[in-house]
Amino acid sequence: MSDKKDWNGHEGSVLHSVNDFDVIDCELCGFKHIIPIPSEDELREIYKHDYHVKEKSFMLEHQLEDREWLDSINDARLETLENILGKAGSFLDIGSGNGFLLSQAKKRGWTVKGIEPSDKAAEYSISQGLDVECCVFDQDCANRLNKFDVIHLGDVMEHVPFPSATLSLCNQVLRPGGLIAIGVPNEYTPVQKILNKDMDVRPWWIAPPHHINYFDKESLEGLLSRHDFTPCHSEVSFPMELFLLMGKNHLDDPKLGRDCHAMRKQLELNLTKSGNRAFLNKLYGCFAEAGMGRTLLVIAQKK
Ligand SMILES: [Zn+2]
The missing domain is CATH 3.40.50.150 (Vaccinia Virus protein VP39)
Structure with a gap:
């Protein structure tokens, strides 16, 4: 999808359409958001x-x-x-x-x-x-x-x-x-x-x-x-979508989701508690460099 849509002056290419909402790359706001915007x-x-x-x-x-x-x-x-x-x-x-x-x-x-x-x-x-x-x-x-x-x-x-x-x-x-x-x-x-x-x-x-x-x-x-x-x-933070690439599709499986979450939690606790937070930060800096990371x-x- 790449058609443009406009809603009350918010205009941009439609990236996805989900549940009666469109995600547009809004030229007015400079970031992506849904339209219509809820009141x-x-x-x-x-x-x-x-x-x-x-x-x-x-x-x-x-x-x-x-x-x-x-x-x-x-x-x-x-x-x-x-x-x-x-x-x-x-x-x-x-x-x-x-x-x-x-x-x-x-x-x-x-x-x-x-x-x-x-x-x-x-x-x-x-x-x-x-x-x-x-x-x-x-x-x-x-x-x-x-x-x-x-x-x-x-x-x-x-x-x-x-x-x-x-x-x-x-x-x-x-x-x-x-x-x-x-x-x-x-x-x-x-x-x-x-x-x-x-x-x-x-x-x-x-x-x-x-x-x-x-x-x-x-x-x-x-x-x-x-x-x-x-x-x-x-x-x-840790790019959780890597688990999907590794074949662990946790999207509709909350139990697997918790397992994946537990693994990244363990990775972070192991590095932090062993005094290696600086290395953890360096590693996550590399993810950031590649545009990755679940949260920013x-x-x-x-x-
Ligand atoms: Zn906008």
């Missing part, structure tokens, strides 16, 4: 009752099982932020989920606050002694907040209808010189394209209406630059 009201309903409860019913259970691994990832992320910022300051996690990153940040001396739209996830975080507000990060929410040294958005920007609007609100609550850290799925990677185009594997990474936007390093850094943020660090983290500084 704020539609999304509010989906996330308040649906996301952690139905779509991700085992999320907390799996996260507790993964706790040691998640803590090691969160520690590395916080250490990177502390090195760039020069201290542990005030930290706002937008879409704080079950609060694991906030807990880890608090332990390391950060002053922390979370914003989480899912009532179940927010309730759990509050039960763990964290300052978390259950709401959507919109203009009203931003107006209530103080200014922060760091804003973190993990698995958020792929879900928001208008990423530019979200970044403008972030700018409002970030101190000059402060950092924004954005983690998103890394999409339309070379391996995804090979699997889909050359091996007839369905485009499993396209998930409307939950996933609206589909970023790669170039498009995410470009978006940040257009909002007066200077990208200063990027990294990727970009840190940028406010001018």
Whole structure:
């Protein structure tokens, strides 16, 4: 498919069509997203009752099982932020989920606050002694907040209808010189394209209406630059699609999916616990160089 489509000024080549949505390479936005873009009201309903409860019913259970691994990832992320910022300051996690990153940040001396739209996830975080507000990060929410040294958005920007609007609100609550850290799925990677185009594997990474936007390093850094943020660090996670190339098709097999996840988790824990995080970073740097990595983290500084 390469026909162009236009929706309210969002125009670009159609890359895939799934469940009445088209993914376009939007020329207006500079990144790929679905059209039509769901309204704020539609999304509010989906996330308040649906996301952690139905779509991700085992999320907390799996996260507790993964706790040691998640803590090691969160520690590395916080250490990177502390090195760039020069201290542990005030930290706002937008879409704080079950609060694991906030807990880890608090332990390391950060002053922390979370914003989480899912009532179940927010309730759990509050039960763990964290300052978390259950709401959507919109203009009203931003107006209530103080200014922060760091804003973190993990698995958020792929879900928001208008990423530019979200970044403008972030700018409002970030101190000059402060950092924004954005983690998103890394999409339309070379391996995804090979699997889909050359091996007839369905485009499993396209998930409307939950996933609206589909970023790669170039498009995410470009978006940040257009909002007066200077990208200063990027990294990727293990390219899970390699398992598909190795014949482990876990797309419709949650048990196999967990097995594959356990293998990459073990690889990372083995290298981290044996004091070889620097080698792990070098290895993942090679994946990033090749455009690979399941998720992408970009840190940028406010001018
Ligand atoms: Zn657009």
